[in-house]
Structures are given as C-alpha cells and as structure tokens.
Amino acid sequence: MTLPIPRSSNKVNLLPPDFGSLTRGLPPSVEPGTLFVLGVNGGMSIAPDVRFALIFGRSEPDVHVCVGAEDPHVSRQHGHITRDHERWVLHNVGRLPIRVSANRLVISGDRAELPSGYTPLFIVGPKQEHLLEVRVAAPAVQAAGPAVEFEAKTRERKVWPLSPMEKLVVVCLGQRYLRNEPYPQPLTWAQVATELRVLRPEEKWTERRAAHIVTNVRKRLSRSVSGLLEEEVPPPVGNTLNHNLIMELMISTTILKADLSLLEESAAGEG
Template sequence: MTSVSRPAGPAATPSSRSSKVNLLPKDLGSLARGLPPAEPGTLFVLGSNGGMSVAPDAGFPVVFGRNEPDVHVCVGADDPHVSRRHGYLTFEGSQWVLTNVGRLPIRFPGSRLVLGGDRAELPVAYTPLFIVAPQQEHLLEVRIAAKVPPPSADGGYEADTRRRDVWSLSPVERLVLVCLSQRYLRDDPQPQPLTWAQVADELSELRPAEKWTWRRAAHVVVNVRKRLSGRVRGLLEEEVPPPVGNTLNHNLIMELLVTTTLGKTDLLLLDEESAE
C-alpha cells in the first residue's frame, strides 16, 4: 500500500503553487454542472466543505478523508466509519488515478467497487465517487477537464445524440419523482423509494384537484424509466435479477441524483405546494 505524505493543510497548501493548485469554495455547486476555464487534464475534487483543483503537472497528490485538518478534501466528516485519510488522487503518466487506502470500499457510478488497497484509473469526465459506509454513502465529486474541441462549422452545437449531464423532465415528472425520492433527498440513512400508494396519497394532498392515483403516479415514473433506458442500464425489469422489488425505482433515483437532475432544492416543490 502506497504511503501518503502528510498534507500541509487545505488552507496553506496552494500558497506556493497558486497557478497549479487552487482551493474550491464550499458554495461552488456540483461539478456536474460545468467547470471554470482550466488546462486539459486539470483535476477538480469537491467534498462536503469545498475542494481543490490541481493541474496535471503539479506533482501534487490530493488526499481525502474525514479528518479535515489532515486532508486536502473532507468527505464523511461526521461518520467514524470513514477513514481519517481514506484515499488520494495522483497524476501518473497521462492520467489521474484513485487509490483507496481506507477500510471502506469506494463505489463508482453503478456497482463497480474499489476496495481498500486497490487503485482505479479515472476517466476524463465527471465521476461521482461514493464511500460506502454502513448507514449511508458519502459523495466525493471528481471531474477532469477535457480538451475543448474546436468550433464546428455549425457554430459548435452539440448533436442531439450526445449524452448530457442533466436529464430533461417535465414539471409533472419532476413533481412525481421528487415525491418518490424524497427520502434520498432528505438524507435518510437507509433511503428507499416511497410506495406507489404513499406517492398517490401525498400528491392527492398537495394537488387534490388532479385526482392522483397510484396507477397514474406509476405510469409517470415508468415512462421516465423507459425513456432513459436506452442509455442507462438497470431501469428495465429484464435487466435486473429477481426479486425486482424497489430496484428499478432505486436505480432511476440514483441516476437522477448522480447527474444532479434532482437535488435538495427540488424539495421546495413539496414544501411550497403544502404551504398553499
């Protein structure tokens, strides 16, 4: 297992390398929504209390874990299951590499796990990483700046078939999905989707004139799953092993959370409606 030298501390680290290593504020927002101008290959890492950006030629390992004074990026600060120094990110050769030196595994989107002592290459893209603790998963956002392509003849518009960071939802779809996934958005330690009956009951209270039933709520969600299934696996019954249970809705919710299609601010839809 590779040893990690003690970081000087997040506040002091960038002083000698201000052009290569910089702090990211806590209120930056999700890295999934984009990046400031940066050299191709620049690593952006964001935890619960801010983060860092590091140029690929800085020769600077980014250490993350729960002990904020002893790491560069804090994650899982209040969870003793997360190691004080859980892992680090280094630029090796031509790519960034994740090394897990903690006890708990680190999950990539989907089901791929990086166990303690293991390493994994990071793609040049947005990659949410999750430290898998017993009560909840702790998010560490990572994004590597890509080379900006030259403008095309049509002005640089993206083709419709290119995957976007955020999925498009209609107002009704967003309302139903926020209701379905509210336990995830409210930081339930072991979240599960609401049942169709619970969704229908809550929507009926929020919007009594719309005559919500469990079948109508289910129909809205099933349509979203089918629409995303061409580019996201695990949303169709034939793609998951039995018993299916809540798996399909759980997989959909995780996709919407990982891509920041849904966020905590969407809970205002429920709160505003209930206040009327």
C-alpha cells in the same frame, strides 16, 4: 497542523465553501485534465502536470478536502487522488468502501481510474453515505467542421428533460437516494401516492397515476438508456426498473439533492 499546499504558478488552488456544485460544468478556460474535488467545506483544483496527492477524509487538519467530518466510521485520511499515466486515479486507504458508480465499489486498498467529466464519489457508511464531488476537465472540442462538432456533442452526458410534474414524482420516488441513505430503495407506489396527497391534496394522487407518470419517463428514456424496460431485465424485476431510472437521473444530474426542496416547497405551499 494543516497539510501544506504546494504553490506552482497557481496550478493548485483552493475552492471556497460557496464554490457551488461541480455538476454544472467548468469555465471554458480551464486546462483539460485539471482535477476538481469538492467537499462540504470547499475543495481544491489541481492542474494535470502537478505532482501532488490530494488527500481526503474526515479529519480537516489532516486532509486537503474534508468529507464525513462528523462520522467516526470515515477514516481520518480515507483516500487520495494522484496523477498516473495521464489519468487521475482514486486510492481508497480507509476502512469503508467508496462507491464510484451504481455497480462499482472501491474497497480498502483498491484503486480506480477517474474518467473525464463529473463523478460523484460516495463513502458508504453504516448510517449515511458521504458525497465527495469530483470533476476532471474534459479535452477541448476541436473545431473541425459541423460533423465533428455534432459527434462531440453526442458524447456528453445528457440532462434529461422532465416536466415539473414528472420531476416532482421522480424526486419523491427517489428521495432516499438523494438523501444518501445507505442501501436506498425507491418508495413504493403507495408511499409516493400518500406523500403526494399530503403535499398536493387538490390533485387527487393515486398509486396508478404516480406509476403511470414514471412509466412514461422510463419508456421515453429507454430509447437511449438500457435497463429501463421489463424485457431488458432478468426476473424477478422487483424494484430494478425504478432503481435504474433513479440512478440514470442522478448520474446525468437531471435530479439533484437540491431538488428535495420540491417536496418541502409543496408542503409549504399548503400551509
């Protein structure tokens, strides 16, 4: 039997499968603190004053939001999110860990507070990571003059501007991350150059050209983001700089899973 959904003055609502990604924000009329959770088959929103545990996992009849439906490694009820002391809290009750950031795994039996704004959660399976999108509506900015308004804007995560060429290269470089492969690593420069030569043979791609484009992006973002310069990372550096760049671009939603279509479109354009 499908789990019941409490009805409290429309404070608990279903999100349809075609709701779209939570990466691009919410309508301004949403009550601050409202929780939005979205899986591949839709999701749910819950007002902050409703006592309700949102359950997610792979068994659609046994959860409110389905994730990893075809992966038997994901638990039927893998976790839940509850309201606790003015914060939404993630609880992992499944076997697999849940990645909440580049450096934080919530293991079975553990919990983590969810911040305001967008947080992609990844259930880390042995063959694939399964995305569960979460967004907590941020408090409204108080209109107290230009200085306060400017200060509030600087707190928002920034979608970094990239040229079409830069976006193509970083998407190619970080495609394993965008595909949610387990333990992803950036492609090597040789792999990037080879793939781009196939996609755009008229542009004469080389390892050096691809590396130069990505280096320029790292240097530009390094004015605001740490961990993108060699002197900021302890040796051996290895793939760390490119890894940090890809994670920043993903967390800021500068690059999305949908951007993998750039590689497909490029290939189609040559057909």
